[in-house]
Amino acid sequence: MSPEEALRPDWMDFERDHVWHPYASMQNPAPVYAVRRAEGVELELEDGRHVIDGMASWWCAIHGYNVPQLNAAIERQLHSMSHVMFGGLTHEPAARLAERLLELAPAGMQHVFFADSGSVSVEVAIKMALQYWQAQKQHGKTRLLTIRHGYHGDTFGAMGVCDPVSGMHHLFAGMLSSNYFADAPTAHTDADWDDGQIESFRALIEAHHAEIAAVIIEPLVQGAGGMRMYAPEFLRRVRALCDEFSVLLIVDEIATGFGRTGTMFACEQAGISPDIMCVGKALTGGYMTLAAVLTTAEVCRGVHADGGVLMHGPTFMANPLACAVALASIDLLLAGDWQQRVRAIEWQLLEELAECRQMEGVADVRVMGAIGVVEMKEPVDMARVQDIALEAGVWLRPFGRLIYAMPPYVITPAQLSRVTGAMRMAAAYCE
Ligand SMILES: Cc1ncc(COP(=O)(O)O)c(C=O)c1O
Numbered sequence: 001m002s003p004e005e006a007l008r009p010d011w012m013d014f015e016r017d018h019v020w021h022p023y024a025s026m027q028n029p030a031p032v033y034a035v036r037r038a039e040g041v042e043l044e045l046e047d048g049r050h051v052i053d054g055m056a057s058w059w060c061a062i063h064g065y066n067v068p069q070l071n072a073a074i075e076r077q078l079h080s081m082s083h084v085m086f087g088g089l090t091h092e093p094a095a096r097l098a099e100r101l102l103e104l105a106p107a108g109m110q111h112v113f114f115a116d117s118g119s120v121s122v123e124v125a126i127k128m129a130l131q132y133w134q135a136q137k138q139h140g141k142t143r144l145l146t147i148r149h150g151y152h153g154d155t156f157g158a159m160g161v162c163d164p165v166s167g168m169h170h171l172f173a174g175m176l177s178s179n180y181f182a183d184a185p186t187a188h189t190d191a192d193w194d195d196g197q198i199e200s201f202r203a204l205i206e207a208h209h210a211e212i213a214a215v216i217i218e219p220l221v222q223g224a225g226g227m228r229m230y231a232p233e234f235l236r237r238v239r240a241l242c243d244e245f246s247v248l249l250i251v252d253e254i255a256t257g258f259g260r261t262g263t264m265f266a267c268e269q270a271g272i273s274p275d276i277m278c279v280g281k282a283l284t285g286g287y288m289t290l291a292a293v294l295t296t297a298e299v300c301r302g303v304h305a306d307g308g309v310l311m312h313g314p315t316f317m318a319n320p321l322a323c324a325v326a327l328a329s330i331d332l333l334l335a336g337d338w339q340q341r342v343r344a345i346e347w348q349l350l351e352e353l354a355e356c357r358q359m360e361g362v363a364d365v366r367v368m369g370a371i372g373v374v375e376m377k378e379p380v381d382m383a384r385v386q387d388i389a390l391e392a393g394v395w396l397r398p399f400g401r402l403i404y405a406m407p408p409y410v411i412t413p414a415q416l417s418r419v420t421g422a423m424r425m426a427a428a429y430c431e
Pocket of ligand 1: 117118119120122151152153154218223224252253254255256280281
């Protein structure tokens with residue numbers, strides 16, 4: 001038996017044969033690494049290696065792992081109740097979390113619906129918009145408008161507004177709702193802005209507003225659809241056009257929320273408020289699955305205009321453990337200097353990834369807040385890049401042509417240098 005095999009936990013063979021992983025083949029499984037513990041910004045693998053988590057568990061673990069304040073919040077809550085149904089019952093963690101979210105959210109948000117994952121919150125947001133128009137007898141408004149390269153989740157309503165090329169439209173052709181897709185902006189900042197950026201969007205909303213219930217968009221950063229970053233002016237124009245043509249605006253802050261782009265919510269950088277907003281991921285500091293849909297008094301009134309109710313009610317709605325840890329996570333964020341930390345991460349990412357621009361195989365390097373992206377010209381070998389990063393003591397999970405990182409905000413400059421070093425090594429390998 002090789003030393004690696006000796007360190008391999010005995011459950012791994014069963015796991016490999018029976019447990020599915022995200023976007024993975026069960027028949028020809030890609031390598032997965034077993035994690036024993038996580039502490040601070042480090043994952044401890046079953047083979048004894050300690051690696052720095054460059055991914056914050058897909059945007060979530062903003063405070064890192066095994067955080068005493070978050071552990072304590074869950075433990076406290078566990079002793080009173082871990083869960084009760086939310087139909088006909090309520091509890092303090094949900095009320096307090098809703099209050100905190102509405103305090104922090106862009107102006108105008110008044111009501112909160114708790115959902116159990118980001119994708120489900122997108123479904124709920126879409127239902128809110130559809131029911132809003134139905135209740136007002138505007139039965140023609142049944143479609144959505146979005147931009148290309150978006151990602152909003154893997155459930156059916158959400159898949160219907162993901163990028164029609166890189167998303168799963170071809171797999172589920174004929175089964176997804178039929179929506180409108182405008183060109184995504186290419187201007188990275190307002191300094192690059194020209195009015196041509198909004199033309200495709202304007203043309204679609206002008207022509208089809210009578211059929212469009214809502215626009216749904218990721219503010220400033222398009223995540224899993226390509227890690228693209230765009231100018232706040234685009235969002236301002238989208239808001240203005242939604243107002244002009246009586247279309248609701250859903251902002252999907254699931255990835256960007258809770259400071260990731262440098263402001264609490266990305267749409268603050270455009271100075272706009274949505275009609276409906278989804279949050280998730282970092283909401284619980286990455287401890288548990290929870291998402292929320294926030295909306296205005298006007299949308300809420302509209303949904304109930306015909307005396308009906310919002311038709312959604314998940315079993316684990318407003319799970320008390322998740323609400324308690326979310327509240328603790330937000331309090332921990334607010335008690336610290338998160339803005340300075342995110343700004344410092346941004347500067348360091350800019351400085352340390354800059355040399356990738358000179359590499360022949362690199363198409364673009366972009367940074368916003370605590371998000372750093374190296375886009376290659378060709379698709380990367382995911383398994384090989386993971387290995388290269390692990391050898392450098394870092395956990396990265398590239399996809400498509402993208403090598404990227406969005407670390408916990410508590411990462412130290414020395415740890416972040418290891419992450420950017422691994423990204424540079426991976427980019428050099430992929431050239
Ligand atoms: C912008 C955005 N919306 C929605 C989702 C879906 O969230 P979840 O994976 O929690 O269902 C994601 C997840 O990556 C996301 O980045």
